[in-house]
Amino acid sequence: AQSVTQLGSHVSVSEGALVLLRCNYSSSVPPYLFWYVQYPNQGLQLLLKYTSAATLVKGINGFEAEFKKSETSFHLTKPSAHMSDAAEYFCAVRNTGNQFYFGTGTSLTVIP
Amino acid sequence: DGGITQSPKYLFRKEGQNVTLSCEQNLNHDAMYWYRQDPGQGLRLIYYSQIVNDFQKGDIAEGYSVSREKKESFPLTVTSAQKNPTAFYLCASSIHLWTGELFFGEGSRLTVL
Numbered sequence: 001a002q003s004v005t006q007l008g009s010h011v012s013v014s015e016g017a018l019v020l021l022r023c024n025y026s027s028s029v030p031p032y033l034f035w036y037v038q039y040p041n042q043g044l045q046l047l048l049k050y051t052s053a054a055t056l057v058k059g060i061n062g063f064e065a066e067f068k069k070s071e072t073s074f075h076l077t078k079p080s081a082h083m084s085d086a087a088e089y090f091c092a093v094r095n096t097g098n099q100f101y102f103g104t105g106t107s108l109t110v111i112p
Numbered sequence: 113d114g115g116i117t118q119s120p121k122y123l124f125r126k127e128g129q130n131v132t133l134s135c136e137q138n139l140n141h142d143a144m145y146w147y148r149q150d151p152g153q154g155l156r157l158i159y160y161s162q163i164v165n166d167f168q169k170g171d172i173a174e175g176y177s178v179s180r181e182k183k184e185s186f187p188l189t190v191t192s193a194q195k196n197p198t199a200f201y202l203c204a205s206s207i208h209l210w211t212g213e214l215f216f217g218e219g220s221r222l223t224v225l
Contacts, residue, residue: 009152034213043116043202043216044155090154097210099170102154 002027004093006103014111019063019078021106023091026072033074034092034100035065044090050074061085086110114139116217118203123222125190125197133188133220135203143209144186148172149200149219158201161186162209190222198224 007022025031032051036044048059055067061084065076074091091103116137125131137144143162147155157170161180175194180186190197200221204214 036216041121041200041219041221043118043218044204044214045216046213049213092214094210099157099160099210100214104152104154 002031002093002095002098002101004091004101004103006089006091006106008106009104010107010109012109012111013081015083016080019076019081019085019108021076021089021091021108023065023074023076023103024072025074025091025093027093027095029095030069032094032096033065033067034094035059035063035074035076036090036092037061038088038090038105040087047076047089081108081110083110083112116203116205116215118201118217118220120220121218123220125222125224127224128192130189130191131222133190133201133203133222135186135188135217136184137186137203137205137215137217138184139205139207139215140183141205141207141215142183143206143211144180145204145206145214146170146176146178146186146188147202147204149202155202158188160209197222 003026005024034049035047038044048057050067058064063078088105094100119134145160146158159178161167177189202219203217
């Protein structure tokens, strides 16, 4: 069975500080991994995805994530937070031919 | 621009009423999905469809129904049998079933009065 755990339902950072959102997955085979962002009352937008081509994945808006098989992690980072980064972030996992499983989300607050 | 359109954005329903949420996509995707989002619970799969005239129950299908008469359209009906229908509903699509990434609509917020 697959599952996703996002540590920290709420994260606060100061504007300009490093953003680190944690995601750990369980999967019996190498998975496909995704990070989505959701602004209030809107749908989810893909930030980035890991499909086994490279362990460090760069996404939109300056975000990146690193796939670490030994740690079963896919943490999302951004070197310098911007006010516009305040949103809900979801990590998701999928194996070939199987459905997507989403984490419970992390709400990011950026403090001016 | 290609995308997914959900309507209505906000919907209020009295207990005992059925309501239908619309989802239309012009991405030429084969697969479409409905998810329910509740605070602190992430996204849960209600129904999905691989192709026209085919759909399958997801993890929380009870009290919901769908149809897929056209490739572009995948409406969701929330029936009176759904015990706790107040939620944010998200429609999504992908090029094929469980392939690539999901593309999402803007969502529909249903409130039962």
